[in-house]
Structure formats: C-alpha cells, structure tokens
Amino acid sequence: MQLLLNELVEKNRQWVHFGKVATYIPELKNANPNALGIVIVDIEGNVYRAGDYREKFTMQSVSKPITLMLALMDRGAEFVFERVGMEPSGDAFNSMRKLETINPSKPLNPMINAGAIAVTSLILGNSYEEKFQRILDLFRKISGNPNLQINESVYLSEKRTGDRNRSMAYFLRDVGILEGDVESILDLYFKQCSIEVDCEDIARIGVFLANQGIMPDTKEQVVPKEITQIAKTFMVTCGMYDESGEFAINVGVPAKSGVGGGIMCAVPNRMGIGVMGPALDPKGNSIGGLKMLQVLSKELSLSIF
Ligand code: GLN
Incomplete structure (x- = not known):
C-alpha cells in the first residue's frame, strides 16, 4: 500500500x-x-x-457534512429538512439562482453554501461562542486531534470578502429559513470553514x-x-x-x-x-x-x- x-x-x-x-x-x-x-x-x-x-x-466545504451531523443531532431530521432540501442542485456551490425560483424557497441541499449556512444556523448553544465551541469540539473529537484550530487569517479574509454568502444569508432570513442575527450566523459559518x-x-x-x-x-x-x-x-x-x-x-x-x-x-x-x-x-x-x-x-x- x-x-x-x-x-x-x-x-x-x-x-x-x-x-x-x-x-x-x-x-x-x-x-x-x-x-x-x-x-x-x-x-x-x-x-x-x-x-x-x-x-x-x-x-472549507469539507466541514459541511460534519456540521450537518451536529445540526441533525441537535434538532432532528424533520426540523432540519423543513429548512433545507435533499436534492442535488446541478449548480455551482455558491450559486444563488435557484433560491428564489424553487417553491418552497429553501436551499436544495446542505452541501451548497446556502444550505450549509442554513444548517449552521440550527446548531444549538447559549451564545455564538458556545455554538462554535460545540462545532470545534466535534471536529476535534472525530478527527482524534485535540489541537484543531481556525486559521485566523483565512477566517478574517472570508469574513471581509464573503458578500455572496452574505447576500444569500440575508435572502434566507427574508424567506424565513434563517432566524437570528445574520452576521453572527455567517461568522459561525466562516469559522467552521476556516478550521485548519x-x-x-x-x-x-x-x-x-x-x-x-x-x-x-x-x-x-x-x-x-x-x-x-x-x-x-x-x-x-x-x-x-x-x-x-x-x-x-x-x-x-x-x-x-x-x-x-x-x-x-x-x-x-x-x-x-x-x-x-x-x-x-x-x-x-x-x-x-x-x-x-x-x-x-x-x-x-x-x-x-
Ligand atoms: N468558505 C467557502 C465559501 O463559502 C467554502 C466553499 C467551498 O469550499 N466550496 O465560499
């Protein structure tokens, strides 16, 4: 081998x-x-x-199945799949074109950015710090690496420039898929993507x-x-x-x-x-x-x- x-x-x-x-x-x-x-x-x-x-x-997107598992453990499949679908989109990972045209208006699956942002918003915790700690703890546990951390410069870089994700997240709040503070939800998503x-x-x-x-x-x-x-x-x-x-x-x-x-x-x-x-x-x-x-x-x- x-x-x-x-x-x-x-x-x-x-x-x-x-x-x-x-x-x-x-x-x-x-x-x-x-x-x-x-x-x-x-x-x-x-x-x-x-x-x-x-x-x-x-x-980056390798994190998406893991936060999906956490959201499913936190909220159950019925709750999660009321907010995100189960079908391939056939579009690029950052595409927003189907968000408005599908009915009901929910991201097609949890592996595209819009769906992953919706999934991350469902993770439980008393504060955004606690929510991120729960994400990081799961990544550390299942990788067997207690030293996993975020790469601060990649995180800040995406936070500064992630307007496409930002616009999708605001749209998702408008149609009732996201609840809460959009910037904090995005922050959590950018951090999850920046785990090194x-x-x-x-x-x-x-x-x-x-x-x-x-x-x-x-x-x-x-x-x-x-x-x-x-x-x-x-x-x-x-x-x-x-x-x-x-x-x-x-x-x-x-x-x-x-x-x-x-x-x-x-x-x-x-x-x-x-x-x-x-x-x-x-x-x-x-x-x-x-x-x-x-x-x-x-x-x-x-x-x-
Ligand atoms: N953080 C990246 C983004 O939201 C993840 C995308 C990816 O890996 N395809 O654009």
Whole structure:
C-alpha cells in the first residue's frame, strides 16, 4: 500500500499545473499550488501517508457534512429538512439562482453554501461562542486531534470578502429559513470553514464515517449510525458540487471537497482517505486529488456501486 501511494502522488503531480488555487477568498491565494498529498487510515487503524501530507489547509466545504451531523443531532431530521432540501442542485456551490425560483424557497441541499449556512444556523448553544465551541469540539473529537484550530487569517479574509454568502444569508432570513442575527450566523459559518487540518485529520474523520459513527479505536458511538448515513448519502449525491455524478462514476465513494484543496472520502467499512492539493479544477475540486482518487479506486476496487 505504501508503495502504491508513493507512486500515486509522483505519477499525478503533473496535474497540479492544470489547476488554479482559489482566489475569491484572498488569503487562499497563499496556498502552495504544487502541493499534493494523501493519507489513508483503514478501519484496522493502519495509516499510510505520501506526498505533501503534512501541508495544512482549511476545511472549507469539507466541514459541511460534519456540521450537518451536529445540526441533525441537535434538532432532528424533520426540523432540519423543513429548512433545507435533499436534492442535488446541478449548480455551482455558491450559486444563488435557484433560491428564489424553487417553491418552497429553501436551499436544495446542505452541501451548497446556502444550505450549509442554513444548517449552521440550527446548531444549538447559549451564545455564538458556545455554538462554535460545540462545532470545534466535534471536529476535534472525530478527527482524534485535540489541537484543531481556525486559521485566523483565512477566517478574517472570508469574513471581509464573503458578500455572496452574505447576500444569500440575508435572502434566507427574508424567506424565513434563517432566524437570528445574520452576521453572527455567517461568522459561525466562516469559522467552521476556516478550521485548519491536514490530510490525516480528514482521513480520520473519513474512517469515522466509514465506521458508522463509531470511533475505530475506542468503539465509542459519537454520532448515531442513521445520521452518518445521511451525511454519506449527501456526500455521494452532492459532495463534489456539480461534479458529483462524474465522481460517482469514476471513483464511486462518499466524498466531500473544499476550495482549500481538501477531499475527504469515507469508504464504507474499509477506510477514510484524506487528500490535499490546492490547485483546483473549474468546478472547485482539487485537480490532482481527483486524478489520484480515480486511480486509487480502480487499484483497490473502492467503488461502492
Ligand atoms: N468558505 C467557502 C465559501 O463559502 C467554502 C466553499 C467551498 O469550499 N466550496 O465560499
């Protein structure tokens, strides 16, 4: 396995030159466009690392299935899905065009920005500080990394420039999906997106999902199985934005990407995979990461279909 991963990174490094790092959040421009790394953590606890696996990146949209699980634990599925739908949008992750035209007016799913902001607004806590602490605590727990923190400059950079998300959030309050202080809700969302991780952190969250919400080492059930099933289903149908169908055919595992360059995969009952490569394709997915996962899926017969 180790040799396979080393070769995987070396053979696919060339792809990073065909992608671009995200720049719409100014601070993301500083990411290393040539970085490419991968970590696999299997259900037995073996860990394999290759390439630039030590590079740190912010979770961005990789955070969305995790806050969804917290909101589902806090509020129950009925309450959550009254405010956000279950269908792929077919549009870009930051698109707002269907928000007004669908009836009832609610975001199509929790993996697009509008849906994720709505989900984050549902997390319980007596104050916004407490709500963020609860989010961070869950990320720390399921990654097994008690040191996870936000990257302050990425957070401030998105807070300063996130007008597209801001406009969607105000729209969502107007139609009654969001309640409360819009700026505080956005602040919480920007913080969740700015949590800084490495490949191993997201591979560990991946294996936790693959293991139905049970910590593979302590056997503690942290998230109910049914809730992890919901999160993984959204990862299959919407996890790679408007490239989810192609990814399902070429790789075929529940996965979630983010514009920081991360891709987290949960291969049911087998392994978690964490990939990083900040050079993105036009849809916002790590270009080198996608190529590596395609090859890996064939080599290890990972497709769940
Ligand atoms: N924080 C980013 C945003 O809201 C997350 C988007 C992403 O990773 N696709 O635009």
